[in-house]
Amino acid sequence: MSGPLLDIQNLHVAFSTRAGMVEAVRGIDLQLAPGGTLAVVGESGSGKSVTAYAVTQLLDRAARIPKGRILFRGEDITRADPARMKALRGAAISMVFQSPRTALNPIRSIGLQVMDAIAAHENLPKAVLRARALELLEAVRIRDADKRFDAYPAELSGGMCQRVMIAMAIACNPSLLIADEPTTGLDVTTQKTVMDLIAGLTAERGMALILITHDLGLAASYCRDVMVMQQGRVVEAAPAVDIFRHPSHPYTRRLVAASPTPTSTVDELVGETPSVARAPFAVPREARVLLDASSIVKRFDSTLAVEDVSLTLKAGESLGLVGESGSGKSTLSRIVCRLADADGGRLLFDGVDIGAIPLRTFHESPWRREIQIVFQDPHESLNPRFTAFECIARPVRRLAKLTDGAQVKRRVEEVAERCGLSPDLLSRFPHQLSGGQKARIGIARAVAVEPRLLVLDEPTAALDVSVQAVVLKLLDDLRRDEGLAFLFVSHDLNVVRMMCERTIVMRHGRIVEEGESHALFRNPQAAYTRELLGAIPHFEPVQAATA
Amino acid sequence: MSALLNIGRRVGKHLLASLPALFGVVLFTFLLMRVLPGDPAAFFASGPNAGQAEMAQIRETMGLDRPIPEQFVRYVGDLARGNLGQSMTTGQPVIADLAERMPASLELTLFALVLALALALPLGILAALRPNSLLDHGVRFVCTLGVCVPTFVTGLLLIYVFYYLLGLAPDPTGRVDIFAAPPPGITGFLLIDFLLVGDLAGWKAAFGQLILPACTMALFVLAPLARMTRASLLSVLGSDFIRTARSVGMSDWRVVVVYALRNALLPVLTIIGIVFSTMLGANVLVEKVFSWPGIGSYALDALLASDYAPVQGFVLLIAVIFVMVNLIIDVLYGIVDPRISLQ
Secondary structure, three states: OOOOOEEEEEEEEEEEEOOEEEEEEEEEEEEEOOOOEEEEEOOOOOOHHHHHHHHHOOOOOOEEEEEEEEEEOOEEOOOOOHHHHHHHEOOOEEEEOOOHHHHOOOOOOHHHHHHHHHHOOOOOOHHHHHHHHHHHHHHOOOOOHHHHOOOOHHHOOHHHHHHHHHHHHHOOOOOEEEEEOOOOOOOHHHHHHHHHHHHHHHHHOOOEEEEEEOOHHHHHHHOOEEEEEEOOEEEEEEEHHHHHHOOOOHHHHHHHHHOOOOOOOHHHHOOOOOOOOOOOOOOOOOOOEEEEEEEEEEEEOOEEEEEEEEEEEEOOOEEEEEOOOOOOHHHHHHHHOOOOOOOEEEEEEOOEEHHHOOHHHHOOOOOOOOEEEEOOOOOOOOOOOOOHHHHHHHHHHHOOOOOOHHHHHHHHHHHHHHOOOOHHHHHOOHHHOOHHHHHHHHHHHHHOOOOOEEEEEOOOOOOOHHHHHHHHHHHHHHHHHHOOEEEEEEOOHHHHHHHOOEEEEEEOOEEEEEEEHHHHHHOOOOHHHHHHHHOOOOOOHHHHHHO | OHHHHHHHHHHHHHHHHHHHHHHHHHHHHHHHHHHOOOOHHHHHOOOOOOOHHHHHHHHHHHOOOOOHHHHHHHHHHHHHOOOOOEOOOOOOEHHHHHHHHHHHHHHHHHHHHHHHHHHHHHHHHHHHHOOOOHHHHHHHHHHHHHHHOOHHHHHHHHHHHHHHHOOOOOOOOOOOOOOOOOOOOOOOOHHHHHHHHOOHHHHHHHHHHHHHHHHHHHHHHHHHHHHHHHHHHHHHHOOHHHHHHHHOOOOHHHHHHHHHHHHHHHHHHHHHHHHHHHHHHHOHHHHHHOOOOOHHHHHHHHHHOOOHHHHHHHHHHHHHHHHHHHHHHHHHHHHHOHHHHHO
16 A cells, blocks of 8 residues: 555644634645654643544544644545544544543443444344454453453443443454553553553554553554654654754753653753752651551452551651552551541651541641642542632631631731742632643642651642643752752652652562662562563663664 | 343442431331321321220230330331331322322333434434524424423413314323223233233223323423533544544544434433432323323322322332442443443
């Protein structure tokens, strides 16, 4: 076949909104050869997903394509009529979406859904459809496919659902597969198996792959070419090996720098190399034990979520807690900050048994202000009816017991400034702020009452890498200056390595490995830790070149 | 097999859970009789001149001289034996009266519900598929009208147009023409009974009598059903799995019917349960306007005549039906939505 499979020329996509037309994609060009692999990398709002949806005409009603052409096998499909697109979708161009659990029909069995995907293009008797669907489920390595055939999506894990989604996408052997953030929200080891599956299947069946992702590591590991997008434009397009070895555009350079690697430091992420290299933070040897949790047990119904876990944390120390979903790390962190009761064990804070204070009255105890929490989702954890000022002022009034209006105002402004929020932002409501600004409010709210322990539950999981970089830098600075202790929960091992002196690896509610972060990452003892580390996609030039 | 077992377990759990509510209703109807003005003994006395001795005698036989808790236990005991008391206006046991009138109300309510669904579902679906179109606005207008006009006004209007002006509908009194012979009471539902005995003319007459009151009630509940269908279908159409279905090239029909509608009907199912129970209780006015011999008009007549036993019976009956309807809806829900039975 001659010529590119997909050829996008000067594509513009605009959305009509209440504020008028907003251009999400402003003139991009893209060529993909049959069987080629291309990663479209960018942060939220870069227009990478919009581009994909424009190709398959799955954009929402408000979208228009004012300029540009999309050619598929030489055929102009920019404004192809619905019947033509229906014939192409699934049979020639397929998509795999993010959040696999919601991408499948919750009240239809997975087998039937795969059968539906085949039946959309091929008129076959039921028995043949069933046999083909079963084959596909086996091809995406669903164990006991015939037993799982009648299962509903809710009965399967996220990774399993994504396999079903992939089976549906490849059901009619399309020549182009577009995967839109296919592994966002999946654990790092699941991410690896799903990506290996996609890469394997597309190579085996001669499909071209467009991988849309915000993760440079993924892009480098699985695609030959990379295209970096920013605010609707392509800033750089080159083979993956080159782009990470010599990023030429400043934005690409910033992105590469902001992505945590096994060797990066917090300062490197934000692109500043201090004139005097800062000494690695050291906890004074004589620092007293701040938190002492021993033999914590937590049961949900009959399953053990946390099974006999003990940990200690010194004043000013930062302890990382890593593990995959279901490992019990979040449950443990909720127990430590007294948002949940343990079913067994002892919890001492500064020598006081805070586990004995009932949950219902804990907020009245003096310990509430000592232990503060930064939540995972910066948007969901802010009251949408409170201004940024009010969000921070509440705990100041209630926990720090400041009653004088002027004093409260001064404290809030101080903390906001400390967290990099300019004063004019304080009168805004959460929906008027960006993700990074909301994350700062979440942090400001927690540190405003001058706690001694900050529990951070995946504080940057919902943020873009460049925003994550500055938020991590802020947290690191806060800790050095205020002498805070951190319990840092994350699934991102590189982040934990940078932020914490010690790390605990959890699995199935138990501690698998525990130790000084650098040693643990350099020389992991447990097989599970090695597996976790091995699953992190990386883009170091050396490794990428040999891969 | 396990699915059946699951449903059985759900039914059992639901019945258990509804016991406190039913107990509350029983207690309420019991207290109602004690709190309402008037001495029940006075009603049962032989005449206005009955002496103190006779009243005391009646009180003793009725157990009214006993302490309240004991009276309550007796009341519950009576209920357990199916004894709801005696109606003074009809002179019959309340249970017999209710049993006689229940089919009339049920037939009207069920027919109206089917009619309302037959109208509301397509209207709601069309409105959702073309949001903010002329059609959508039209549906919204009809629904709003249906809710704002009281049922007795709609009923009278329908009678005025179809009986008085056009002469299409029969005399709006009762279930059958006064001069026609009622069918043998097999199920009590006239439409079914006439069909069973093969009396097509009778069936047509009964249908004619039923259509106007049924329309009146259907119009009243059109709004919640159609609006809920629209809202629920709209939100489902925007969900991720619809995008998935479209991304593999499924036909529009399949996407809308198999993928969207089945999911969208789940909340509608809940509303149907609520609507049905409301209709059964609220059709008092419709029954009055059309002289329909149902339980609603029976209870209203009894209330006006200060005859409390039928009112108590009515309240209890509605409560039981409410529980049963919710049970059925719950079981249906469990069958349609696999996520429920997983929990």
